[in-house]
Amino acid sequence: xxxxxxxxxxxxxxxxxxxxxxxxxxxxxxxxxxxxxxxxxxxxxxxxxxxxxxxxxxxxxxxxxxxxxxxxxxxxxxxxxxxxxxxxxxxxxxxxxxxxxxxxxxxxxxxxxxxxxxxxxxxxxxxxxxxxxxxxxxxxxxxxxxxxxxxxxxxxxxxxxxxxxxxxxxxxxxxxxxxxxxxxxxxxxxxxxxxxxxxxxxxxxxxxxxxxxxxxxxxxxxxxxxxxxxxxxxxxxxxxxxxxxxxxxxxxxxxxxxxxxxxxxxxxxxxxxxxxxxxxx
Amino acid sequence: xxxxxxxxxxxxxxxxxxxxxxxxxxxxxxxxxxxxxxxxxxxxxxxxxxxxxxxxxxxxxxxxxxxxxxxxxxxxxxxxxxxxxxxxxxxxxxxxxxxxxxxxxxxxxxxxxxxxxxxxxxxxxxxxxxxxxxxxxxxxxxxxxxxxxxxxxxxxxxxxxxxxxxxxxxxxxxxxxxxxxxxxxxxxxxxxxxxxxxxxxxxxxxxxxxxxxxxxxxxxxxxxxxxxxxxxxxxxxxxxxx
Numbered sequence: 001x002x003x004x005x006x007x008x009x010x011x012x013x014x015x016x017x018x019x020x021x022x023x024x025x026x027x028x029x030x031x032x033x034x035x036x037x038x039x040x041x042x043x044x045x046x047x048x049x050x051x052x053x054x055x056x057x058x059x060x061x062x063x064x065x066x067x068x069x070x071x072x073x074x075x076x077x078x079x080x081x082x083x084x085x086x087x088x089x090x091x092x093x094x095x096x097x098x099x100x101x102x103x104x105x106x107x108x109x110x111x112x113x114x115x116x117x118x119x120x121x122x123x124x125x126x127x128x129x130x131x132x133x134x135x136x137x138x139x140x141x142x143x144x145x146x147x148x149x150x151x152x153x154x155x156x157x158x159x160x161x162x163x164x165x166x167x168x169x170x171x172x173x174x175x176x177x178x179x180x181x182x183x184x185x186x187x188x189x190x191x192x193x194x195x196x197x198x199x200x201x202x203x204x205x206x207x208x209x210x211x212x213x214x215x216x217x218x219x220x221x222x223x224x225x226x227x228x229x230x231x232x233x234x235x236x237x238x239x240x241x242x243x244x245x246x247x248x249x250x251x252x253x254x255x256x257x258x259x260x261x262x263x264x265x266x267x268x269x270x271x272x273x274x275x276x277x278x279x280x281x
Numbered sequence: 282x283x284x285x286x287x288x289x290x291x292x293x294x295x296x297x298x299x300x301x302x303x304x305x306x307x308x309x310x311x312x313x314x315x316x317x318x319x320x321x322x323x324x325x326x327x328x329x330x331x332x333x334x335x336x337x338x339x340x341x342x343x344x345x346x347x348x349x350x351x352x353x354x355x356x357x358x359x360x361x362x363x364x365x366x367x368x369x370x371x372x373x374x375x376x377x378x379x380x381x382x383x384x385x386x387x388x389x390x391x392x393x394x395x396x397x398x399x400x401x402x403x404x405x406x407x408x409x410x411x412x413x414x415x416x417x418x419x420x421x422x423x424x425x426x427x428x429x430x431x432x433x434x435x436x437x438x439x440x441x442x443x444x445x446x447x448x449x450x451x452x453x454x455x456x457x458x459x460x461x462x463x464x465x466x467x468x469x470x471x472x473x474x475x476x477x478x479x480x481x482x483x484x485x486x487x488x489x490x491x492x493x494x495x496x497x498x499x500x501x502x503x504x505x506x507x508x509x510x511x512x513x514x515x516x517x518x519x520x521x522x523x
Contacts, residue, residue, distance in 0.1 A: 041403025065363025149307030215311035
């Protein structure tokens with residue numbers, strides 16, 4: 001999409017880790033993504049590094065703290081800090097999650113799932129309106145990796161996401177690993193999910209690694225961001241971009257972070273696939 | 282009847298710190314194990330966040346003890362905001378009141394030192410004063426405004442030496458006895474500083490941080506502290522009182 005709120009190049013990026021700073025400065029990547037909450041201190045090295053990186057690379061700020069899918073009101077203090085961060089660094093994209101992570105006064109430090117009902121739909125749309133109005137820009141909302149569902153859910157996740165984009169004008173961040181993890185965990189077909197996904201709203205793709213355990217009726221996949229992207233996820237990605245064309249594509253690796261060369265190799269694999277559809281177009 | 286979304290959140294939140302799987306989830310094989318992924322993410326994530334902020338405490342007590350105390354702290358004092366660098370200010374006093382740690386009386390003070398280093402890491406940037414301005418100001422009316430990262434640290438135990446000995450590659454020896462003091466800050470290249478101070482120099486630093494004039498603060502010879510502040514460029518402004 002050509003859009004002032006979403007200006008990442010349709011190339012691979014990686015999640016930025018401070019230990020990779022020196023190598024990251026000159027790497028042939030389209031963009032870096034950072035978690036908003038790690039850059040909310042007043043000053044020091046985090047902001048200085050982000051500024052230097054931004055001189056030569058696009059930056060995506062990815063929030064993990066708004067609890068946008070929560071039942072209660074948004075935290076106005078946190079939203080204010082987010083606005084300060086985005087005003088300071090002017091990133092090419094801002095994204096958040098279809099999830100909740102605080103209830104009452106406590107921050108729970110995980111992206112927790114919500115039931116998909118008319119009530120939760122109305123609440124999350126009101127939250128997204130508030131965020132977009134306060135920030136003066138639209139956001140990309142990411143589909144979650146889930147391990148449970150809710151008895152009371154009445155909406156399918158893809159329909160829920162499509163309706164959110166229709167009501168709020170936000171875009172979507174399509175995490176292909178999350179699609180594979182959730183579909184496997186809920187004994188559904190990831191390709192069927194992607195066939196239904198509102199692709200015209202997608203402004204970025206995430207790819208990450210997962211871990212696997214065994215349940216009596218099949219695997220339980222865990223979205224660990226601690227391993228290379230799995231082959232079935234690469235296959236879904238390759239198939240997906242033949243439908244969407246090239247999109248900004250992030251390699252996420254947040255735990256047991258390897259050397260920068262390993263991240264670059266994953267990004268190169270994504271680049272090869274993106275180049276393939278670019279030339280086919 | 283549809284359970285309210287907020288009620289479902291409250292049930293899930295409670296279950297993150299207790300072993301029962303909440304009601305209201307969709308039927309699935311292995312439901313307890315499925316919900317336990319969230320519980321593990323929350324507990325492990327917060328424990329690792331605290332370990333990243335207090336690495337020497339983890340080293341001093343060992344990973345197993347640290348994980349146990351970190352879980353108790355996280356359950357009793359969860360973060361109030363998603364900005365995890367703001368979380369943990371109460372950890373030193375939690376350790377002080379934690380009976381199994383009573384045999385290590387220096388532990389809360391080492392934790393306080395680590396907390397202050399984190400404050401210094403994230404503190405606001407500041408301009409640096411031109412040291413030449415010092416010579417142009419009447420010493421009786423001199424006021425020094427220090428960089429926001431500068432902190433004064435005091436302990437009844439040799440917390441600074443213990444902290445130093447537990448850095449990577451540091452030689453181990455018996456720590457000295459008695460109280461210790463330090464200046465904590467970061468230099469122009471963003472490296473964190475933990476500089477030991479004599480007791481009287483710590484008193485001067487504390488007075489300067491409270492906004493006292495240089496003449497008021499310098500009850501003893503301030504040369505060692507002044508040299509440290511100049512060497513690491515920690516003076517943000519040099520002012521002359523009217």
